[in-house]
Amino acid sequence: MSGEFELIARIRSALARRGDRVLRAGGDDAALVRVEGISATSIDAFVEGVHFRLATTSLGDLGHKCLAASLSDLAAMGAIAGEAYLALGLPPNVGEREALELVAGAERLAAETAVTICGGDLTVANELFVVVTAVGYAESEDVLVTRAGAGAGDLVGVTGRLGGAGAGLILLERKEHGLPVDVGESLIERQRRPLPLLDAGRALAGAGATAMIDLSDGLASDAERIGEESGVALEIELARLPLDEGVDAVAEAVGRTGIELAASAGEDYELLFTAGAAAKEEIERAALAAGTPVTWIGRTLEGDGVRLLDESGEPRPLQGWDHLARRSSSPRRERA
């Protein structure tokens, strides 16, 4: 037989691990899974040169990161991650070994997060693309959080620390150009291998978060999505943003500020959420118990849009920051 079927056979054997729910995976027209309650399904497409560059991303890291970004969407709903499916477009420079590295990177993260990669599709293509379908579950709609539930007067919170993935990308690009990278292996790790906050997402949903989104495009842009879907304005105090250690130094070395990276560089895959003031302490406790601190960075108001306030309380315009959000997992369209 031709190489395509051999590669499929090798991928199937690399993905032989199965969750209890999975009845049939691989080798059939469709994967079969036992389901009950509510399913949450997220689709993310990643294209070389748009969302990643192989010059700074290994195939193993790419597999990890594409799955992580998709599972992060499930985290942002408060869902329990279940299955994932991979569609790969493989150009001539990505051979069998490289394709298996990509799959192995995804499978390692899947094993860590108790996700079963149940199938997918392979095709030749002129450019490398990865499309991940991630499916999660919840017992009922009540335990899930959408982007649409924020009310005026809610607090705005964020998990963990920000700017690390953006700073890590700067460091990787410096390495690529042979420049010294004194600090920042942990920042590079945040860029290379983000972790989806599945436990934190469920904890926040259970503790009363009213709306939630994961930070893929950058805080300013993702906050707009909550505002649009919930019909509220968000006001965020930039000085409160919790920065990863070393972000300021990396940003300053390239003429930016740590706050800029934290607000706009994206790919941190932390969770941005809203909650009523009454839920404040329970949210803090639940998030810590799930392994991550939360920081309160603003509030919601009647109206629309996102206002980023500087230290003196003055609005800082969004314009001019867009160019920083270069490799998000969001759709990108030039005007036709």
Place this chain on the structure above:
Amino acid sequence: MSGEFELIARIRSALARRGDRVLRAGGDDAALVRVEGISATSIDAFVEGVHFRLATTSLGDLGHKCLAASLSDLAAMGAIAGEAYLALGLPPNVGEREALELVAGAERLAAETAVTICGGDLTVANELFVVVTAVGYAESEDVLVTRAGAGAGDLVGVTGRLGGAGAGLILLERKEHGLPVDVGESLIERQRRPLPLLDAGRALAGAGATAMIDLSDGLASDAERIGEESGVALEIELARLPLDEGVDAVAEAVGRTGIELAASAGEDYELLFTAGAAAKEEIERAALAAGTPVTWIGRTLEGDGVRLLDESGEPRPLQGWDHLARRSSSPRRERA
């Protein structure tokens, strides 16, 4: 806002129709669907120049066909189609209007098949690609059919008529080159807008089919998949293949035979299945009641592989036919 968000908003409004099961679609990190029983999930990737060419495929037809091919996978399991998700990679020559045509083509078929297109992703890309995730359901595993259930001594059957999609492609390519196309609008229609046999698939599953697959790559190749998964050999009598009207004439005009197209050209999206002899009449009745006749074309045996027998009962080698299976939805890999 940038063009990307405008296009997403227009696509969301083109996909506003919702099945009862769907709780939230679009505008969030994940779509939410109420589920129970068994889910069947199929992923299919389609790339320009590999699976289709825009020279012979309109964007509306492409949207229809990609969804049809994915729903056909659900038909081959005997599942009830539920939701679909579209990931689109859009190159510069595919603008907003073209993207909306593609989505509208998919949405028309979704409406006809009671499927909800619940979401997806958009990205810029250098080549057009479409990845469809299709999700179907069944009350229990017992009412579904895999590729793995055929036993030695089963009959092999096929729905409908074969070769039409392959002949239609030949006619479209003749049109492209300015050659006359006297016959064959119905053949072209089979190529442009195949219909997934969802009702027939459920009927066959309910009537005792032991293994089933849809004919996307071509009968010879798809029959091998059943043989591999079930651990049996298949023997198919070529003279019994039910040809679409006009296939012989089109094939002969390009130096082939109708049987060759029926056995290897693919994209007919009919269902190939096996069944015990005791189920023969019930299978025939159930398929007719679901709107399609079946034809018995062979049998399964101990062993492996597929033998195609000519009219004198001699095996006809598969070699030399592979080049016909040009634009299947199956993975294609060159050796690295």
